[in-house]
Amino acid sequence: MDRHPATAVAPPQSRLSDWLNALAITLLACVLFGLGCFVALGSYLKHHDVPLFEAAVYLEIAFTGGAAVLLAVIYAWQRARGLSMADLGWGKPTTPLALGLAVVLGVLYLSWTSFAVKHSPGMQDVDVFEVNWVRLALVPLGIFLAVVEETMMRGFFMTELQRARVATWLQIVASGACSALYHCFQNPTPIGFFPSFVLFSVHAGLYVVGRRSLTPVILTHSIYHVFGEPYLIMLILAWGTIY
Secondary structure, three states: OOHHHHHHHHHOHHHHHHHHHHHHHHHHHHHHHHHHHHHHHHHHHHOOOOOHHHHHHHHHHHHHHHHHHHHHHHHHHHHHHHOOOOHOOOOOOOOOHHHHHHHHHHHEEEHHHHHHHHHHOOOOOOOOOOOOOOHHOOOOOOHHHHHHHHHHHHHHHHHHHHHOOOOOOOHHHHHHHHHHHHHOOOOOHHHHHHHHHHHHHHHHHHHHHHHOOOHHHHHHHHHHHHHHHHHHHHHHHHHOOOO
């Protein structure tokens, strides 16, 4: 019978401390991704009239830098408590059902992306299936971003709440809400928040269905990035209030 590694190994601490850990990593993501990338860099690129495609590429590179910082922080945080990344779900066995759902979710999301691009300002002539060297160069960055974001907001965030004995349904809702929070800085409206909230709540549910393994959620998130970037970021910019 499997025990959750974090609850078995980590030193005891209060529920408040666990909540604060989860909120602290969310705040850091808001600073690096929300303020640093979407607001500061996005505003700079708009001010200098950088075309939408190029702006999306620059932003993905910036997101990668922020993600490297976040991954280093999480790794150091785990080491300081005598834990490893495996305690968050890295390499943990999962289920065929979760892997199948991950692929289905990835295909459905990409189908929606293709539709949304054709109905977005300034993107009607974009071919989301075009293959070029820029998109190929972004593939490793997209996979890295998927690994970090899922490690952060499903693995670390939800494990902290699990240690705080928070109900699973509330872990899912909180993970979805906090993920959506730093995704909507460029468009802080219900339209900017709720689509991301729904999507990442589904990710959190998939994490639970997959026995808290990160493999299924990293798989589906990687599908978005590998086949959807830089058009996903272009969509965010096109519908945002900053760009």
